[in-house]
Amino acid sequence: MLEQTLAIALILGLAPVAPEPESPAVIRVATFNASLNRGEAGALVRDLATGGNPQARKVAEIIQSVRPDVILINEFDYDAAGEAARLFRSNYLAVGQNGKEALDFGYLYTAPVNTGVASGRDLDGDGKVASKPGDRGYGNDSLGYGLFPGQYGMVIYSRFPIAADRVRDFSKLLWKEMPDALLPRKDDGTPWYSDDALSVFRLSSKGHWDVPIRIEGRDLHLLVSHPTPPAFDGPEDRNGKRNHDEIRIWSDYLAGGERSRYLARSIGVERLDPPSEFVVLGDLNADPIDGGSANRAIQQLLAHPSVDSSGIPRSEGGPEAAGEQGGANRDHRGDPAFDTADFDESVGNLRVDYVLPAKGLRVVRTGIFWPRRSAPDARLVAMKPVATSDHRLVWIDLEWPKK
Numbered sequence: 001m002l003e004q005t006l007a008i009a010l011i012l013g014l015a016p017v018a019p020e021p022e023s024p025a026v027i028r029v030a031t032f033n034a035s036l037n038r039g040e041a042g043a044l045v046r047d048l049a050t051g052g053n054p055q056a057r058k059v060a061e062i063i064q065s066v067r068p069d070v071i072l073i074n075e076f077d078y079d080a081a082g083e084a085a086r087l088f089r090s091n092y093l094a095v096g097q098n099g100k101e102a103l104d105f106g107y108l109y110t111a112p113v114n115t116g117v118a119s120g121r122d123l124d125g126d127g128k129v130a131s132k133p134g135d136r137g138y139g140n141d142s143l144g145y146g147l148f149p150g151q152y153g154m155v156i157y158s159r160f161p162i163a164a165d166r167v168r169d170f171s172k173l174l175w176k177e178m179p180d181a182l183l184p185r186k187d188d189g190t191p192w193y194s195d196d197a198l199s200v201f202r203l204s205s206k207g208h209w210d211v212p213i214r215i216e217g218r219d220l221h222l223l224v225s226h227p228t229p230p231a232f233d234g235p236e237d238r239n240g241k242r243n244h245d246e247i248r249i250w251s252d253y254l255a256g257g258e259r260s261r262y263l264a265r266s267i268g269v270e271r272l273d274p275p276s277e278f279v280v281l282g283d284l285n286a287d288p289i290d291g292g293s294a295n296r297a298i299q300q301l302l303a304h305p306s307v308d309s310s311g312i313p314r315s316e317g318g319p320e321a322a323g324e325q326g327g328a329n330r331d332h333r334g335d336p337a338f339d340t341a342d343f344d345e346s347v348g349n350l351r352v353d354y355v356l357p358a359k360g361l362r363v364v365r366t367g368i369f370w371p372r373r374s375a376p377d378a379r380l381v382a383m384k385p386v387a388t389s390d391h392r393l394v395w396i397d398l399e400w401p402k403k
């Protein structure tokens with residue numbers, strides 16, 4: 001079934017909806033956890049069937065305000081036909097919102113994710129195997145938390161052709177196959193997950209895709225994922241450790257050689273040559289200073305020798321929000337200008353969304369769409385009357401010279 005739906009997704013990615021645009025001097029790459037998820041299968045398709053959904057209109061207006069050439073959207077429910085992804089493109093992005101200019105994304109890519117896929121095992125340790133979609137227990141026992149298959153999925157929109165036939169998908173990698181994995185243990189030192197559970201438990205909570213896009217005869221590799229948040233567990237820190245190892249996938253992949261051998265085996269090849277021109281992007285659910293991450297999880301990428309993490313996107317709205325909200329923000333040590341998520345007072349606002357380019361790609365500009373409350377577009381991130389998302393769109397501009 002997964003293979004069948006993946007084949008459909010690949011066809012979607014390959015569809016030549018529009019000719020390749022002329023290569024610009026600068027390309028804008030963005031990520032946005034847009035919270036376009038719903039509580040039941042098919043609900044997002046119904047909401048996007050017309051152009052009138054208030055949340056989707058605000059999400060589209062934010063994207064039209066920033067005007068990326070390529071964007072990853074996290075928390076976008078996946079359906080096997082790719083209908084929701086097409087409807088959002090045609091009914092929202094391709095229609096000017098509130099006076100903004102429409103966007104023409106000629107290419108999209110979406111594929112199955114592990115969220116809401118039943119494991120048939122007791123993964124949350126409550127002594128039961130939940131099998132009814134829609135229950136919280138079902139989500140906890142799924143390969144990635146989700147009330148139904150495809151919840152919290154991912155979609156990429158691009159002005160440039162997507163080489164869907166060359167996508168590398170590491171989503172089926174079993175957690176136990178990662179060397180020295182941070183597999184959680186109970187208080188008595190015994191493994192949290194049984195051998196039977198680990199025989200099916202995939203490391204990726206949603207998906208890990210290397211998606212090449214073709215610009216002027218060269219590939220820019222989008223390394224996209226959405227690791228589980230390091231929360232909603234107990235002292236065993238099973239989600240925190242999983243988050244760490246999900247981020248580690250990209251660290252090992254970019255290191256290549258022996259460190260990526262297990263990733264090569266997971267997709268049936270002997271070895272993997274890491275891409276030289278790439279961007280790691282997505283909601284990685286890990287702040288470099290604050291929050292509950294395990295073992296400084298995001299430093300695996302921020303300090304990676306192949307990654308340029310020097311240009312940190314910032315906003316004016318982040319510091320204002322942190323100051324007004326107080327709570328845990330008072331104890332945070334990180335610069336609130338770098339925050340990308342507006343969480344509740346007990347957690348505080350954090351930097352969890354990233355667009356990290358390869359060293360050697362020149363970053364021209366960066367930004368976070370988080371206006372000050374006095375700005376005209378501040379209504380787009382306000383939680384009332386219609387909530388958009390608790391995350392903010394993050395973008396960078398990369399110089400991409402012609403050959």
